[in-house]
Amino acid sequence: MIRKLKMEDNEKVMAFLGEEPSINLFIIGDIEAFGYEAGFQQLWAQFDDNGEILAVLLNFYNSFIPYAKNDFDVDGFADIIRSFGDSAALSGKEELVEKFEGLEGLNLGKKQITFFAECRTAEHLGNDDLEVKKADISDIDRIIAIRETIEEFPARPDSRDMLLKAMETNTGRTYYIEENGEMIAIASTTAENSISAMIVGVCSRAEYRKKGLATAVTQKLVSDVLKEGKTLCLFYDNPGAGRIYKRLGFQDIGMWTMYR
Structure with a gap:
């Protein structure tokens, strides 16, 4: 199940993201700065049957960052990104975001890969x-x-x-x-x-x-x-x-x- 996140989810969300604080720097920082109710920022999460988070998706001014530790609902996240039009930007861990390549209706634009170090x-x-x-x-x-x-x-x-x-x-x-x-x-x-x-x-x-x-x-x-x-x-x-x-x-x- 994928649903939009709210402030009452914050403790569970931060625990999930905090296991890789560098990779999730942008998501953590934007949550701390702007919360879950800002008009220019929304967050969603995929939950398992026990209510545990499997993946998170951030939208910040039409720039999207997904994060997951294992397999996640790529098509479900792609549907959310498509709903914001064809000008959305996407970034994240290489092995995660490459799953969105070739999906119909996603115009991802020019690809740039960099090393990430901590x-x-x-x-x-x-x-x-x-x-x-x-x-x-x-x-x-x-x-x-x-x-x-x-x-x-x-x-x-x-x-x-x-x-x-x-x-x-x-x-x-x-x-x-x-x-x-x-x-x-x-x-x-x-x-x-x-x-x-x-x-x-x-x-x-x-x-x-x-x-x-x-x-x-x-x-x-x-x-x-x-x-x-x-x-x-x-x-x-x-x-x-x-x-x-x-x-x-x-x-x-x-x-x-x-x-x-």
């Missing part, structure tokens, strides 16, 4: 003498300025608003190294919730690369988040970046697929 321990983190600072709201324009120098980071018209909202709601933070008042390396989190956080936006200005600055910022960020009892996770598709993250203690836990 870090649960600080034992691989080192120390250095570089001064790493935590940004606040007054630093937003400087964060935007360094990101705009990075070719891999496409510009978004709502970038400033998203950064502001993340800081105001404590769902994201940015650490940085500066020189002469200019940020030269940064690393951020997004989708932070009570048990996990995702690292994004790791970069340094072109003239400061290969000096270990981005690694130092990331190391400080990872250390502080782990001290709060949270699990860190990230996407990557660059093997070089993957090697750096693994030196800091990240381990691959699967592949994440997005259809846009």
